[in-house]
Amino acid sequence: MPATIRDVAKKAGVGLGTVSRVINQSSQVREETRLRVQKAIEELDFHPSPIARRLSLKKTLTIAAVAPFFTRPSVVERLRGVELTITGTKYDLIIFNVERQERQEAVIDSLSRRKRIDGALLISLVPSQEQLENFRSAGIPLVLIDVNDPQIDSVNRVTVDDECGGWQATTHLLELGHKRIGYISDPLKGTSAFNPNRMRFEGYMRALREAGVELDERYHLHGETSRYSAHELAKTLLDLSNAPTAIFAASDTQAIGVLEAARERGLRIPADLSIMGYDDIEIAEYLGLTTVRQQLFESGEHGVWLLLKAIEESGAPIINDVLSTEVIIRRTTGKAPS
Amino acid sequence: MPATIRDVAKKAGVGLGTVSRVINQSSQVREETRLRVQKAIEELDFHPSPIARRLSLKKTLTIAAVAPFFTRPSVVERLRGVELTITGTKYDLIIFNVERQERQEAVIDSLSRRKRIDGALLISLVPSQEQLENFRSAGIPLVLIDVNDPQIDSVNRVTVDDECGGWQATTHLLELGHKRIGYISDPLKGTSAFNPNRMRFEGYMRALREAGVELDERYHLHGETSRYSAHELAKTLLDLSNAPTAIFAASDTQAIGVLEAARERGLRIPADLSIMGYDDIEIAEYLGLTTVRQQLFESGEHGVWLLLKAIEESGAPIINDVLSTEVIIRRTTGKAPS
DNA sequence: GTATAAGATGGAACCGGTTCCATCTTCGTC
DNA sequence: GACGAAGATGGAACCGGTTCCATCTTATAC
Numbered sequence: 001m002p003a004t005i006r007d008v009a010k011k012a013g014v015g016l017g018t019v020s021r022v023i024n025q026s027s028q029v030r031e032e033t034r035l036r037v038q039k040a041i042e043e044l045d046f047h048p049s050p051i052a053r054r055l056s057l058k059k060t061l062t063i064a065a066v067a068p069f070f071t072r073p074s075v076v077e078r079l080r081g082v083e084l085t086i087t088g089t090k091y092d093l094i095i096f097n098v099e100r101q102e103r104q105e106a107v108i109d110s111l112s113r114r115k116r117i118d119g120a121l122l123i124s125l126v127p128s129q130e131q132l133e134n135f136r137s138a139g140i141p142l143v144l145i146d147v148n149d150p151q152i153d154s155v156n157r158v159t160v161d162d163e164c165g166g167w168q169a170t171t172h173l174l175e176l177g178h179k180r181i182g183y184i185s186d187p188l189k190g191t192s193a194f195n196p197n198r199m200r201f202e203g204y205m206r207a208l209r210e211a212g213v214e215l216d217e218r219y220h221l222h223g224e225t226s227r228y229s230a231h232e233l234a235k236t237l238l239d240l241s242n243a244p245t246a247i248f249a250a251s252d253t254q255a256i257g258v259l260e261a262a263r264e265r266g267l268r269i270p271a272d273l274s275i276m277g278y279d280d281i282e283i284a285e286y287l288g289l290t291t292v293r294q295q296l297f298e299s300g301e302h303g304v305w306l307l308l309k310a311i312e313e314s315g316a317p318i319i320n321d322v323l324s325t326e327v328i329i330r331r332t333t334g335k336a337p338s
Numbered sequence: 339m340p341a342t343i344r345d346v347a348k349k350a351g352v353g354l355g356t357v358s359r360v361i362n363q364s365s366q367v368r369e370e371t372r373l374r375v376q377k378a379i380e381e382l383d384f385h386p387s388p389i390a391r392r393l394s395l396k397k398t399l400t401i402a403a404v405a406p407f408f409t410r411p412s413v414v415e416r417l418r419g420v421e422l423t424i425t426g427t428k429y430d431l432i433i434f435n436v437e438r439q440e441r442q443e444a445v446i447d448s449l450s451r452r453k454r455i456d457g458a459l460l461i462s463l464v465p466s467q468e469q470l471e472n473f474r475s476a477g478i479p480l481v482l483i484d485v486n487d488p489q490i491d492s493v494n495r496v497t498v499d500d501e502c503g504g505w506q507a508t509t510h511l512l513e514l515g516h517k518r519i520g521y522i523s524d525p526l527k528g529t530s531a532f533n534p535n536r537m538r539f540e541g542y543m544r545a546l547r548e549a550g551v552e553l554d555e556r557y558h559l560h561g562e563t564s565r566y567s568a569h570e571l572a573k574t575l576l577d578l579s580n581a582p583t584a585i586f587a588a589s590d591t592q593a594i595g596v597l598e599a600a601r602e603r604g605l606r607i608p609a610d611l612s613i614m615g616y617d618d619i620e621i622a623e624y625l626g627l628t629t630v631r632q633q634l635f636e637s638g639e640h641g642v643w644l645l646l647k648a649i650e651e652s653g654a655p656i657i658n659d660v661l662s663t664e665v666i667i668r669r670t671t672g673k674a675p676s
Numbered sequence: 677g678t679a680t681a682a683g684a685t686g687g688a689a690c691c692g693g694t695t696c697c698a699t700c701t702t703c704g705t706c
Numbered sequence: 707g708a709c710g711a712a713g714a715t716g717g718a719a720c721c722g723g724t725t726c727c728a729t730c731t732t733a734t735a736c
Contacts, residue, residue, distance in 0.1 A: 002453060004692055015716035020694060030714060049453045051398060052692035054389045055721050062430075069418065073620075076414055080407065083435045092400075095433050097421045115340060115387045115722095256624065282411075283621050286594065342722055353686035358724060368684060390722035393691050453692095 003044035012040035023048055060118050062092045063307065064111050066104070067123035069097035073281045074296050078123055078145060081300025089308065091118070098125060105131075112138045119307045121145060123300075126152075141310035145303040148196050156306045158299045158321045162196040165292045165325035166203025169248050169276045172290070172327050174211045177336035178246040178274060181208070182219045182237045184230050184258065185250030197250050200278065204248060219244055230257030238265055238273075245273060245336045252277035252284045252291055259287065259332070270334030280328055288331035295323040341382035350378035361386055398456050400430045401645065402449050404442075405461035407435035411619045412634050416461055416483060419638025427646065429456070436463060443469075450476045457645045459483060461638075464490075479648035483641045486534050494644045496637045496659045500534040503630045503663035504541025507586050507614045510628070510665050512549045515674035516584040516612060519546070520557045520575040522568050522596065523588030535588050538616065542586060557582055568595030576603055576611075583611060583674045590615035590622045590629055597625065597670070608672030618666055626669035633661040 005023075009016040014037060021029050022037040029037075040046075054061055065082050067075050079095065086093045094117070098104045104125060111120055112134035119141040126147055127135075132155060135142045143156040173181050183204050185197045201220070208215060218240060223229035230249060234257060237244055249255035255277030259269070267273045277284055277291035284291050302321050309316045343361075347354040352375060359367050360375040367375075378384075392399055403420050405413050417433065424431045432455070436442045442463060449458055450472035457479040464485055465473075470493060473480050481494040511519050521542050523535045539558070546553055556578055561567035568587060572595060575582055587593035593615030597607070605611045615622055615629035622629050640659050647654045 005694095006692080009716090016693085017695080017717065018715060021715090024694085028714065033714080047451045047453065049393075049692055051389060051392045051453065052721090053694075055387075055393050055723085056692075056694045058721065060389060069414075069421070073411075076407075080435060083407070083433065087434075092432050094430050095421065096425075097418060113385045115385065115389065283624065286621065343724095344722080347686090354723085355687065355725080356685060359685090362724085366684065371684080387722055390691090391724075393693085394722075394724045396691065 002049075003046040005046075005048065007044055008037065008040045008046050011044060012037045060116060061090055062094060062117050063119050063121065063304075064094045064096060064117045065121045065123060066096045066098055066107055066111070066125060067121075068099055068125065069095065074279055074294070075124055077296035078300040078303075081297040082121060082123075082304055083300075085301045085304040089304075091308075109134070111135075112140060119143070119311045121303050121307060122147065123303075141307060143303045143307045143310070145299050146196075148199065154318050156310055156319050156321075158303045158306065158323065160196070160294045160299070161322050161324055162199035163203040163206070165278065165294070166200035166248075167207045168203070168325055168327050169200075169278065169292050170204045170207035171211075172329070173246045173248065173274060173276060173333065174207060174213070176246075176274065176333060177338075178244075179213055179336070180216070180219065180242060180244040180246070181213075182221070182234075182244035182247040183250070184221050184223070184233050184237070184247060184254055186224065187222045200250050227253050227257035227260070230254035231261045232257075234258040234261035235265070238262070238267070246276070246333070247273065248276045248278075250278055252279045252281045252289060255289055255291070255332075256283070256287065259289070269332050272337060274333040274336070276333055284328075284330070290330045290333040291328050293326045293328045295325075299323055340387075341384040343384075343386065345382055346375065346378045346384050349382060350375045398454060399428055400432060400455050401457050401459065401642075402432045402434060402455045403459045403461060404434045404436055404445055404449070404463060406437055406463065407433070412617055412632070413462055415634035416638040416641075419635040420459060420461075420642055421638075423639045423642040427642075429646075447472070449473075450478060457481070457649045459641050459645055460485065461641075479645060481641045481645045481648070483637050484534075486537065492656050494648055494657050494659075496640045496644065496661065498534070498632045498637070499660050499662055500537035501541040501544070503616065503632070504538035504586075505545045506541070506663055506665050507538075507616065507630050508542045508545035509549075510667070511584045511586065511612060511614060511671065512545060512551070514584075514612065514671060515676075516582075517551055517674070518554070518557065518580060518582040518584070519551075520559070520572075520582035520585040521588070522559050522561070522571050522575070522585060522592055524562065525560045538588050565591050565595035565598070568592035569599045570595075572596040572599035573603070576600070576605070584614070584671070585611065586614045586616075588616055590617045590619045590627060593627055593629070593670075594621070594625065597627070607670050610675060612671040612674070614671055622666075622668070628668045628671040629666050631664045631666045633663075637661055 005016050005019050008019045014033060018029060018033060019037055022034055063086060065079060067079060069075055083093060096107045098107055108127060108131045111117055117140065122144050124146045126149055145158045147157060148159045170181060185201060188198050188201060221233040221236060223233050234247060237247060238261065247258050249258050255275055258275050262269055262273050269275060277289045280291045280293035306319055306321060343354050343357050347357045352371060356367060356371060357375055360372055401424060403417060405417060407413055421431060434445045436445055446465060446469050449455055455478065460482050462484045464487055483496045485495060486497045508519060523539060526536050526539060559571040559574060561571050572585060575585060585596050587596050593613055596613050600607055600611050607613060615627045618629045618631035644657055644659060
């Protein structure tokens with residue numbers, strides 16, 4: 001039977017209030033008493049029960065992270081940031097994997113019920129207005145990571161400046177002398193209002209505009225997210241008269257499809273065609289893919305900071321923390337063919 | 339203020355014991371009373387506090403999974419199995435990421451302190467004898483996933499039949515007509531006693547023996563786990579007089595190094611050289627790498643089953659659950675050159 | 677109608693902490 | 707040395723469930 005605070009009190013010959021004060025580093029204890037209690041704690045190998053503390057504090061000291069954990073490597077990296085940051089705080093982290101819509105609803109509903117968690121992080125998931133309202137009325141602070149929907153307001157968020165990312169990628173290609181730059185992405189107008197692709201595309205356009213390059217509608221193609229779809233779209237681009245000399249894909253996965261199409265056409269990379277991805281997933285390094293890196297790990301870290309602040313300071317302001325992006329230059333981009 | 343069980347009791351005009359019985363589906367309640375309580379629960383939107391329940395039950399209803407979460411994609415897949423299986427039970431899952439030795443110690447020590455968790459899953463991590471002893475003396479059931487150390491005994495485990503995997507891979511190559519089959523792996527005798535490579539190698543040898551193929555010592559090379567090291571080792575193999583016509587690498591990561599070496603030497607794959615990996619990581623599919631798939635998801639699933647059994651039936655026997663492997667044939671293996 | 681067993685119910689005590697308030701010490705001041 | 711303020715301490719009450727036991731109801735048998 002593990003020792004309780006009362007056992008310690010008895011052994012040290014003090015009241016239980018005093019033991020509690022020692023555990024919680026209260027300054028209200030005389031040094032001499034503190035040592036005596038400390039000694040009893042060690043002799044009994046006493047460890048306070050986190051559950052009893054939670055009940056008495058009326059806090060769960062638990063934070064939930066909800067994410068489509070395994071579908072995208074980027075999410076794992078974000079979670080790594082979350083996990084590492086929570087360690088060293090007094091909070092426990094419960095991770096929920098959400099691969100399907102119905103599970104998302106079930107998980108979020110169960111979390112917004114009172115008394116299970118002190119706060120939640122939603123990663124790469126778009127909650128409905130109703131779900132947001134449930135959290136609000138339950139008084140559970142929320143932080144969204146990687147959810148850029150402008151409709152979602154008055155919720156703490158950590159987002160990436162995708163417009164800037166699109167601009168950086170395009171500018172990198174422009175600086176290499178490319179004028180005909182293709183763009184392949186997911187559909188810009190989907191049922192989901194959450195669309196980082198829209199922002200990347202805006203950045204792409206701004207870069208071209210700033211460089212005084214004329215826009216050519218034929219260069220922008222949109223299909224589903226898969227590599228296969230990107231593969232087909234890339235072939236369409238390469239078959240154009242005046243085909244692009246560079247292609248910017250809105251994700252590394254799609255860039256891989258483009259790489260395959262180029263290989264199929266016998267194009268040398270980057271001599272004949274430059275290719276840029278977006279995300280810097282693990283395979284990117286192996287493939288030597290030039291890409292745009294988001295601060296994934298840091299997004300998790302910042303998310304936890306925001307959440308802890310929201311939990312501990314009830315009047316904390318709502319923050320939208322926008323992280324910057326960075327071009328990672330590898331072997332798939334080079335000077336434009338002259 | 340959320341409703342408590344006492345509020346419900348008052349509202350329904352019953353004692354609190356009765357409410358508790360209704361919540362816990364005890365049969366000891368008259369149907370009529372049950373309905374009355376049910377109604378009060380709904381009207382008050384009452385949800386029992388998991389924390390109070392835990393304190394009173396003296397159970398944490400929490401399970402920990404400890405894993406080097408992000409270093410290997412295979413671990414993520416195992417965790418997926420764990421997470422999905424725990425959902426739907428009454429337990430919460432806390433995940434700990436362990437990337438360094440010192441963190442492993444800190445995490446495991448803190449977990450084996452009483453009263454934090456009801457059970458733990460250690461994934462792809464080798465605990466010390468002392469750590470095992472700590473769990474045992476704290477009465478916390480343990481399941482090891484992907485830890486094949488024969489020294490570790492009397493602990494529930496989910497392992498993979500690596501000997502069989504090695505045998506299957508080698509047999510696949512033998513069936514394609516290869517006689518000179520190289521083998522590249524991590525060092526077989528490391529400081530860590532945990533060595534699936536050893537078993538894979540045993541399987542490789544058994545397959546050769548059974549096929550009546552003579553062993554050639556020069557074909558077995560060992561280096562560190564990286565792709566770069568495998569790259570170098572592969573070149574050594576390919577430079578042999580009587581070079582192997584097939585190479586079996588003990589991991590997909592190492593197989594990628596072999597692929598690079600083959601490309602560097604201008605070898606056609608699989609016409610000139612067949613290559614097999616092990617693990618079936620995500621990139622393997624993209625590269626068309628023939629490999630050996632372990633039941634990763636299932637290993638997580640089985641791990642949870644074993645753990646729950648150990649938690650709920652105190653006399654449950656120790657089990658070592660060995661999962662089988664499967665060869666995934668893709669494009670890097672083919673008939674031996676004649 | 678009564679005796680008895682079986683079933684349903686109420687609530688005190690408990691799980692192991694925290695906190696607040698009353699009480700007791702200690703110390704500085706004149 | 708007396709007095710008041712500040713500091714230290716003890717412990718009851720509480721957090722919100724579960725469980726056990728005593729009590730009350732109902733069903734069954736004769």
